[in-house]
Amino acid sequence: MGLKKFFIKKKANLSALPVVGPLSIWILLFVLMPLAVIFIISFLGRDITGSIIPSFSLDNYRLLFSEGSEYAKAILRSILFAFATNVACLIIGYPMAYWIVKHGGRFKPLLLLLVIVPSWSCYIVRIYALKQLVGYPGILNNFFLKIHLLASPVEILYTAPAVVLGLIYIWLPFMVLPVYASLEGINPALLEASVDLGATPAARFLTVTLPLSKGGIFGGTILTFIPAFGDWLVPLLMGGNKVWMAGNFIAHYFIVIGDLPLGSSMTVFLTAAIVLMIYLCIKLGGEEAIERIL
Amino acid sequence: MKFRKKGKVLLVIAIIGYLFLWGPIIVLGVFSFSSDSYGTRWLSFTAKWYGELFQTSAIMDAVIRSLIIASVTVLAATAIGTLAGYGLYKYKFSGRRVLRTSILLPITVPYIVMAGALLVYFTRVVRIPLGYPAIIVAHISFSAPLAVFITLGRMQRIDWSLEEASIDLGANRLTTWIKVTIPLLLPAIFSSAVLIFPWSFNDFTITYFVAGVGTSTLPLYLFSMLQYSLKPVLINGISLIFILLPTIAILVISSLQRESKKTR
Amino acid sequence: MKNCDTVFCVELKNLVKKFTDTVAVDHVNLEVHQGKVFSLLGPSGCGKTTTLRIIAGLETADEGEVLIDGKVVNSIPPYRRNCNLVFQNLALFPHMTVEENIAYGLERRRTPKNEIVKKVGKMLELMHLAGMEKRYPSQISGGQQQRIALARSLVLEPKILLLDEPLASLDRKIRKDLQVELRRIQKEVGITFFYVTHDQKVALAISDTIAVMRAGRLDQVAPPEEIYDTPKTKFIADFMGATNIFSGRAKRMGDGDVVLESESGPKIVALNKKEIPAKKITGISVHPERITVSPGDTKSRAENSYKGKIAEMIYQGDFVETKILLLDSEDNKQIVVHMNPKLSQKTRFSIGRTVLIQWNKENSNILQD
Numbered sequence: 001m002g003l004k005k006f007f008i009k010k011k012a013n014l015s016a017l018p019v020v021g022p023l024s025i026w027i028l029l030f031v032l033m034p035l036a037v038i039f040i041i042s043f044l045g046r047d048i049t050g051s052i053i054p055s056f057s058l059d060n061y062r063l064l065f066s067e068g069s070e071y072a073k074a075i076l077r078s079i080l081f082a083f084a085t086n087v088a089c090l091i092i093g094y095p096m097a098y099w100i101v102k103h104g105g106r107f108k109p110l111l112l113l114l115v116i117v118p119s120w121s122c123y124i125v126r127i128y129a130l131k132q133l134v135g136y137p138g139i140l141n142n143f144f145l146k147i148h149l150l151a152s153p154v155e156i157l158y159t160a161p162a163v164v165l166g167l168i169y170i171w172l173p174f175m176v177l178p179v180y181a182s183l184e185g186i187n188p189a190l191l192e193a194s195v196d197l198g199a200t201p202a203a204r205f206l207t208v209t210l211p212l213s214k215g216g217i218f219g220g221t222i223l224t225f226i227p228a229f230g231d232w233l234v235p236l237l238m239g240g241n242k243v244w245m246a247g248n249f250i251a252h253y254f255i256v257i258g259d260l261p262l263g264s265s266m267t268v269f270l271t272a273a274i275v276l277m278i279y280l281c282i283k284l285g286g287e288e289a290i291e292r293i294l
Numbered sequence: 295m296k297f298r299k300k301g302k303v304l305l306v307i308a309i310i311g312y313l314f315l316w317g318p319i320i321v322l323g324v325f326s327f328s329s330d331s332y333g334t335r336w337l338s339f340t341a342k343w344y345g346e347l348f349q350t351s352a353i354m355d356a357v358i359r360s361l362i363i364a365s366v367t368v369l370a371a372t373a374i375g376t377l378a379g380y381g382l383y384k385y386k387f388s389g390r391r392v393l394r395t396s397i398l399l400p401i402t403v404p405y406i407v408m409a410g411a412l413l414v415y416f417t418r419v420v421r422i423p424l425g426y427p428a429i430i431v432a433h434i435s436f437s438a439p440l441a442v443f444i445t446l447g448r449m450q451r452i453d454w455s456l457e458e459a460s461i462d463l464g465a466n467r468l469t470t471w472i473k474v475t476i477p478l479l480l481p482a483i484f485s486s487a488v489l490i491f492p493w494s495f496n497d498f499t500i501t502y503f504v505a506g507v508g509t510s511t512l513p514l515y516l517f518s519m520l521q522y523s524l525k526p527v528l529i530n531g532i533s534l535i536f537i538l539l540p541t542i543a544i545l546v547i548s549s550l551q552r553e554s555k556k557t558r
Numbered sequence: 559m560k561n562c563d564t565v566f567c568v569e570l571k572n573l574v575k576k577f578t579d580t581v582a583v584d585h586v587n588l589e590v591h592q593g594k595v596f597s598l599l600g601p602s603g604c605g606k607t608t609t610l611r612i613i614a615g616l617e618t619a620d621e622g623e624v625l626i627d628g629k630v631v632n633s634i635p636p637y638r639r640n641c642n643l644v645f646q647n648l649a650l651f652p653h654m655t656v657e658e659n660i661a662y663g664l665e666r667r668r669t670p671k672n673e674i675v676k677k678v679g680k681m682l683e684l685m686h687l688a689g690m691e692k693r694y695p696s697q698i699s700g701g702q703q704q705r706i707a708l709a710r711s712l713v714l715e716p717k718i719l720l721l722d723e724p725l726a727s728l729d730r731k732i733r734k735d736l737q738v739e740l741r742r743i744q745k746e747v748g749i750t751f752f753y754v755t756h757d758q759k760v761a762l763a764i765s766d767t768i769a770v771m772r773a774g775r776l777d778q779v780a781p782p783e784e785i786y787d788t789p790k791t792k793f794i795a796d797f798m799g800a801t802n803i804f805s806g807r808a809k810r811m812g813d814g815d816v817v818l819e820s821e822s823g824p825k826i827v828a829l830n831k832k833e834i835p836a837k838k839i840t841g842i843s844v845h846p847e848r849i850t851v852s853p854g855d856t857k858s859r860a861e862n863s864y865k866g867k868i869a870e871m872i873y874q875g876d877f878v879e880t881k882i883l884l885l886d887s888e889d890n891k892q893i894v895v896h897m898n899p900k901l902s903q904k905t906r907f908s909i910g911r912t913v914l915i916q917w918n919k920e921n922s923n924i925l926q927d
Binding site for chain 1: 303304305307308310311312314315316317318319321322325332333334335374375377378380381382384385387389393396397399400402403404405406407408410411412413414415418419420431432434435438439442492495496498499503512513516517520526529530532533536537540541544548
């Protein structure tokens with residue numbers, strides 16, 4: 001207990017300054033300020049061309065949710081896609097993590113690396129690889145056509161399922177890791193105790209393993225749902241221009257049209273939705289959910 | 295009996311998971327040696343695409359740009375991130391909680407949000423020129439928090455009485471930092487660099503927003519190749535390199551770690 | 559009367575240290591003589607480690623003075639004090655070899671290279687560790703690490719060596735060996751040791767003087783035998799294993815003895831060698847091994863002789879811990895006696911048997927707190 005005391009001083013503001021100062025300034029200048037600017041702009045007016053009029057207005061938000069708004073639809077679509085991605089990642093990722101913990105033995109580090117490595121490679125490259133494999137012209141189509149298993153090519157690209165497939169492919173590793181960490185952290189004595197107290201393997205899983213890996217599940221949810229929710233590259237590449245998600249609208253308004261007020265309000269709304277999601281995950285999954293994502 | 299069946303189901307799902315993660319990349323790598331210029335059909339073996347790849351100066355320029363950006367980002371982000379991680383762990387100061395929460399933002403908020411915000415900020419508020427300066431500034435904002443968390447994780451496992459021992463044995467603060475603290479933090483500094491470099495090298499969204507014209511990094515260049523379907527097979531080749539490099543890096547690092555564990 | 563010219567190795571004057579909710583060190587005064595082993599003994603949380611850290615300079619005192627070699631050192635930073643600390647967890651630098659660890663402090667002092675080599679070599683020899691120079695701390699045993707930590711501090715030839723329970727984490731056998739070793743090394747180098755521990759056996763074995771600390775205050779400062787034989791307070795008596803404690807009021811008897819009318823009933827006679835005023839006496843303690851048990855139920859005329867019934871017998875190897883219910887007691891007082899196993903076999907003592915217990919008045923220790 002006393003070990004840290006010499007270095008942790010109650011009012012060490014000055015001695016902390018040289019070490020935490022640079023990052024604090026950086027975060028203030030290049031994270032907080034930009035977000036604040038976006039927030040302010042989203043409440044400013046705009047003329048027909050999308051230029052800023054410096055007066056307070058809720059028009060942007062009104063426009064976002066006017067009837068038949070494509071953005072509102074895209075938000076709903078994003079929620080649906082992210083949810084589907086999250087569930088699929090859980091269905092594949094949880095058993096994967098469980099299998100590594102249980103049967104990985106001395107290969108555990110290697111098996112984990114094999115999950116992580118793909119996520120270290122370029123995002124574009126990975127989606128491209130998936131496209132080359134399942135698209136048309138694509139490797140699988142070509143192969144099946146050649147051996148006459150298919151009469152005509154199957155095109156799954158540029159559809160909603162293709163987008164979800166891409167999202168799962170990209171974000172799956174981020175479900176496996178936190179779940180693995182929380183499963184690995186379970187004291188084996190607890191599992192033995194539950195068996196000793198008469199639990200069947202199924203009961204043991206439901207009453208001990210699953211509740212104790214809750215933090216990992218919600219951590220994994222934060223790490224898969226949220227980035228999937230805000231993704232724009234996967235829908236762009238896997239969905240063509242047909243299946244836009246919320247992120248595509250933001251990119252479109254910022255980069256193609258240059259309508260900052262509308263783009264900002266979209267961004268603010270997306271962020272608000274995500275903050276709500278994180279809050280829910282932490283509420284349900286407890287502090288461990290945050291620990292697992294770091 | 296039932297138990298064994300459950301084990302099989304697990305194994306099957308695990309195999310499917312690994313196949314799903316690795317299949318497309320491996321197949322793509324194999325087909326990068328096919329003479330088909332779409333890279334989707336196996337015609338005959340050839341390595342000529344790799345030759346073409348290395349002779350396409352636009353690609354090589356993009357690689358160099360990406361390397362420059364990633365290197366500067368690693369140096370700056372690791373330095374300020376490690377320092378801040380040390381400070382966050384060691385000192386109580388006003389605003390500590392605010393800082394801890396703020397550095398979560400770049401990690402949790404979707405890229406598109408931060409990318410949009412930074413674009414507006416750079417062009418309308420602080421006027422940082424798009425291109426190298428904007429990309430590097432943006433990359434540091436994202437990767438310094440990573441270094442902070444890695445440092446914090448490591449700090450929890452360090453025995454801090456070592457610093458006191460050093461002071462007790464007659465070393466002042468600065469010597470203690472150089473002789474004891476930094477060596478203890480080296481693994482964290484190293485893992486930060488190892489994590490940040492590929493992140494910066496591979497980043498697309500942020501770079502895409504703040505790159506402006508003419509500073510096309512490798513991911514950006516790949517994207518434009520994809521958009522205009524220029525010789526897809528070349529991308530196959532690049533993909534293989536993209537996967538091989540981090541894999542080799544990881545294998546080397548983990549074997550180094552195993553070595554150092556043995557000697558310790 | 560104390561000689562005013564005496565310069566103590568370490569002297570604490572009215573030392574006070576408060577943490578937010580507790581007073582860790584509460585007006586502590588103590589003197590440590592040059593070249594001796596001084597132990598600060600107490601349960602965890604009594605403020606002993608804080609006291610040690612204040613002497614080392616890793617903690618600052620709120621009030622009072624710390625003197626090393628007669629000089630006030632309160633405002634001198636730890637790296638300029640002529641005292642060194644052996645940490646509880648040793649704090650050996652994992653990234654340095656044994657040799658580098660020991661040389662660390664000398665390098666800070668810019669000692670010439672050849673002298674460092676000589677001194678480190680001498681230390682390794684003193685510690686019987688020659689040949690270990692190039693190993694890393696994780697490659698040597700716990701006992702060896704202990705000695706390296708000791709060497710790392712001793713090589714600086716401090717005025718005083720502070721030790722924060724460095725033996726606590728070792729198993730019993732190695733701990734015993736190292737106690738002996740520690741005493742030998744201390745004798746050889748002649749450096750004053752200030753040893754903090756919660757283990758009364760270690761303190762008794764290695765110290766010249768023991769100070770018992772409770773809740774930030776010193777209860778008694780005395781040589782080991784005195785602490786053991788004549789603990790001053792109930793707390794120390796209990797801490798030293800004198801588990802038989804009687805509370806009550808004392809009366810003076812003619813011949814310098816006192817008699818305690820214990821709350822449990824029996825009257826207990828004690829020899830009042832120090833002539834403590836009867837008013838100050840609050841109880842009496844007796845060590846379990848100083849009580850004799852004999853068969854039979856006729857009350858003898860000897861002092862402190864009582865009838866009892868054996869309630870429990872636990873075999874402990876070198877003795878049998880026997881709990882005996884006092885028959886004259888009003889509150890079912892039990893006396894703990896350490897019996898010779900041979901004796902208990904011969905006399906066939908068993909649970910439920912009525913016996914006679916007795917101890918001499920010299921073994922009644924007077925408590926005052």
